[in-house]
Amino acid sequence: MIIISACLAGFNTRYDGKNSCHAVFEDMVRTKKAIPFCPEQAGGLPTPRTPAEIIGKDGFEVIKGKAVVLTRDGRDVTEYFIRGAKETLKLAELIDADTAILKSKSPSCGCRFIYDGKFNGTLKEGMGVTAAYLTAYGLKVIDSDEYLRGLY
Numbered sequence: 634m635i636i637i638s639a640c641l642a643g644f645n646t647r648y649d650g651k652n653s654c655h656a657v658f659e660d661m662v663r664t665k666k667a668i669p670f671c672p673e674q675a676g677g678l679p680t681p682r683t684p685a686e687i688i689g690k691d692g693f694e695v696i697k698g699k700a701v702v703l704t705r706d707g708r709d710v711t712e713y714f715i716r717g718a719k720e721t722l723k724l725a726e727l728i729d730a731d732t733a734i735l736k737s738k739s740p741s742c743g744c745r746f747i748y749d750g751k752f753n754g755t756l757k758e759g760m761g762v763t764a765a766y767l768t769a770y771g772l773k774v775i776d777s778d779e780y781l782r783g784l785y
């Protein structure tokens with residue numbers, strides 16, 4: 634079984650109350666190959682919500698307590714991001730998922746690139762908090778843009 638970022642399957646879970654739906658991912662849910670899940674909602678954040686970025690290296694550093702997640706207006710939301718990552722792992726264990734397809738560039742779901750913490754649209758290499766957490770527990774995480782480009 635596969636876990637998939639809920640916004641990729643058409644759920645309006647994004648920070649701006651919209652989604653990043655793609656027919657390929659919607660089909661995966663429709664045909665019961667994937668279960669949609671949003672770590673940020675599961676972690677207790679509202680939708681819509683103020684955008685947030687990792688201040689520090691990446692999601693692994695957030696898990697270790699060496700980096701934080703701040704909203705654009707400076708609120709520390711690290712605990713929500715970590716809680717969301719833990720809830721995602723809980724789901725993975727419940728449904729015996731070994732793979733997650735996660736939305737590119739998100740501070741939770743990004744697998745290859747995340748924004749650099751300056752809120753100016755600049756990307757850097759690194760994983761979001763949930764992607765890092767699942768990776769640390771042995772799940773394979775796949776970047777949604779790379780999946781669509783056929784790189785997996």
Ligand code: SF4
Pocket residue numbers: 637638639640641646647648670671672673674736739741742
């Ligand atoms: Fe999509 Fe992940 Fe952001 Fe939720 S946390 S809206 S699933 S990218």
